[in-house]
Amino acid sequence: MAQKLPEAYAWLSDDIKDVLFSADAIQQRVNELGAAISRDYAGRNPLLVGVLKGVVFFMADLLRAISVPVEVDFIAVSSYTPEARAQGIVKLAKDLETPLAGRHVLFVEDVIDTGLTLSYLLRNLRARQPASLEVCALFDKPAHRLINIPVKYKGFDLPDHFVVGYGLDYQERYRNLPFVGVLRAQALT
Ligand code: IMP
Ligand code: MG
Numbered sequence: 528m529a530q531k532l533p534e535a536y537a538w539l540s541d542d543i544k545d546v547l548f549s550a551d552a553i554q555q556r557v558n559e560l561g562a563a564i565s566r567d568y569a570g571r572n573p574l575l576v577g578v579l580k581g582v583v584f585f586m587a588d589l590l591r592a593i594s595v596p597v598e599v600d601f602i603a604v605s606s607y608t609p610e611a612r613a614q615g616i617v618k619l620a621k622d623l624e625t626p627l628a629g630r631h632v633l634f635v636e637d638v639i640d641t642g643l644t645l646s647y648l649l650r651n652l653r654a655r656q657p658a659s660l661e662v663c664a665l666f667d668k669p670a671h672r673l674i675n676i677p678v679k680y681k682g683f684d685l686p687d688h689f690v691v692g693y694g695l696d697y698q699e700r701y702r703n704l705p706f707v708g709v710l711r712a713q714a715l716t
Pocket of ligand 2 (some may be wrong): 581696
């Protein structure tokens, strides 16, 4: 349920309409996801893989909520052209440092929107023959999905709004907010 902005962030009220998920609500859900992952991956030394940069906040909290041995690695992507981007084709600007063959890989995403980027990246990772490959997403926007992606661990469903905070940006801004809020249309310039 939408909440008011915390007092310290009142200066943001022209940009952000409502707080959708408070820092506490996010932390509680992340702890639940970490507990489920710890149960399911006990004895398998999973490798968590994230795409820079939006996922780093979620990744840092999720890792600390996992109580079994775990490793982490990151990739970075950039777009070739807007047309390629629309098909989900991206360039790996930074590849993983860890070989995936035989590893239990958990792909960690901040938000799945159309699913195009994720589907492309999953194909790329699957070709490296991991022992298993699953997806954990903090936020899911099912209304926008163009490609079906099985999400094993999901934090929250999002309504059809552009949201920022807890790593999610609009033109590199707002990543630092500890909560997630809906960006007002007039801030989308
Ligand atoms: P898609 O699933 O290929 O359409 O793209 C997902 C990516 O789009 C995410 O990793 C985010 O970087 C970005 N994105 C999608 N929806 C939002 C949002 O509401 N706020 C901020 N970034 C978003
Ligand atoms: Mg972004």
